[in-house]
Amino acid sequence: MSVEASQGGRTDLEVTHHRSRRFPAGNWWLYVLVSLGLVVMVGPFVWMILGSFKSQAELLSVPPTWLPANFSGDNFQRLFERLDFPRYFLNSTVVAGFITLANVAFASMVGYALAKLSFAGRKTVLLLVLLTLMVPPAGPITIVPLFILMSKLNLVNSYAAVILPFAAGPFGVFLMRQFISTIPDDVLDAARVDGASEWTVFRRIVLPLLGPGLAALGIFTFLQAWNGFLWPLVVLTSDEMYTLPVALATFAREGQYQADYGLLMAGSCMVVIPVVVVFLVLQRHFTQSIAMTGIK
Numbered sequence: 001m002s003v004e005a006s007q008g009g010r011t012d013l014e015v016t017h018h019r020s021r022r023f024p025a026g027n028w029w030l031y032v033l034v035s036l037g038l039v040v041m042v043g044p045f046v047w048m049i050l051g052s053f054k055s056q057a058e059l060l061s062v063p064p065t066w067l068p069a070n071f072s073g074d075n076f077q078r079l080f081e082r083l084d085f086p087r088y089f090l091n092s093t094v095v096a097g098f099i100t101l102a103n104v105a106f107a108s109m110v111g112y113a114l115a116k117l118s119f120a121g122r123k124t125v126l127l128l129v130l131l132t133l134m135v136p137p138a139g140p141i142t143i144v145p146l147f148i149l150m151s152k153l154n155l156v157n158s159y160a161a162v163i164l165p166f167a168a169g170p171f172g173v174f175l176m177r178q179f180i181s182t183i184p185d186d187v188l189d190a191a192r193v194d195g196a197s198e199w200t201v202f203r204r205i206v207l208p209l210l211g212p213g214l215a216a217l218g219i220f221t222f223l224q225a226w227n228g229f230l231w232p233l234v235v236l237t238s239d240e241m242y243t244l245p246v247a248l249a250t251f252a253r254e255g256q257y258q259a260d261y262g263l264l265m266a267g268s269c270m271v272v273i274p275v276v277v278v279f280l281v282l283q284r285h286f287t288q289s290i291a292m293t294g295i296k
Contacts, residue, residue: 045272052076052265059261075266082263085270087240088247093274095162095232095243096225102167103221104214110168111176112202116188126177132170137224138231150235157237166225172217179213180206215282222278226271244271 047066051059052075054068079085113119114126135141146165147156155161183206191201207214229245236242242250248267 048265048268048272052262052269054262054265056260056262059265075262076270078260079263079266079270083247083251083267088242088244089270091159091241092226092243092245092271094159095228096222096274098159098163099166099225100218100222102163103169103172104218106168107172107217108176108180108207108210108214109202110173111178111180112206114173114177115180116183116185116206117198129170129173129177133174137166137169138228143231143234146231147234156235157241159241161235162228162232162243165231169221172221175217176210176213179210183209219279219282223275226275 050066050068053071053073054065055070055072055074058065058069114122114129138146150156150161150165155164187205188201191205192198196204227245228243229249232243233246233249236246239247239250244267248264248271
């Protein structure tokens with residue numbers, strides 16, 4: 001046994017030395033920084049969840065309390081009584097769902113063209129995409145022209161007005177282009193030699209290889225569309241068409257100048273749930289995309 005341990009196994013000293021190399025004691029400050037970052041990131045979510053069970057008086061108390069004095073679901077009850085929550089939830093789901101599907105479809109197509117097809121002006125189109133990345137979506141620069149365009153098309157106060165301006169974002173196009181660029185050209189050329197059309201090459205070869213990239217794009221796009229506030233607030237004029245963030249900001253008020261923070265906390269908890277569900281469903285593909293990006 002001692003011979004086998006000395007030849008093929010590891011001694012206790014070697015195991016201890018191996019663990020010390022993996023977790024060096026001199027890097028304790030790194031673990032402290034990571035722990036602080038975790039607290040900063042998770043703290044607001046914990047405060048939001050606990051605040052949804054507090055009364056308005058307790059939320060405004062000084063100094064603030066961390067745990068509710070009396071856990072109460074009154075905020076959630078008032079949320080469903082004061083707001084037509086199913087209607088606003090449906091509006092947000094339709095808007096975020098269609099924007100996500102459109103970006104996944106169109107961004108992958110455009111990314112494939114920019115990565116693997118040769119056509120006049122390809123570099124110019126790619127440069128325009130990169131320049132567009134510098135312009136914030138639905139920001140002060142673009143919101144007025146977008147509203148005028150939607151008004152000319154008679155699309156104000158409709159799902160199309162919220163969806164169409166963001167159906168194919170430059171971030172998605174650039175992300176898909178980078179992923180598709182890593183696919184070997186020989187694989188695509190072999191399919192073309194066998195008589196496959198470009199649509200067949202894209203659908204049967206490229207798309208199955210884009211799972212991690214599409215998952216990452218879907219998460220980022222859904223998160224941005226679901227939390228969108230400024231553009232839906234501008235282009236939607238009737239209460240029935242409001243998305244959840246707009247409805248919460250509009251109706252969660254006790255007076256002209258004071259917000260109902262308990263109602264906002266409860267509404268924020270309900271708004272976060274779909275985002276968490278989408279991330280958990282696509283988490284494996286998302287982490288795989290990060291690993292693939294690091295390898296590349």
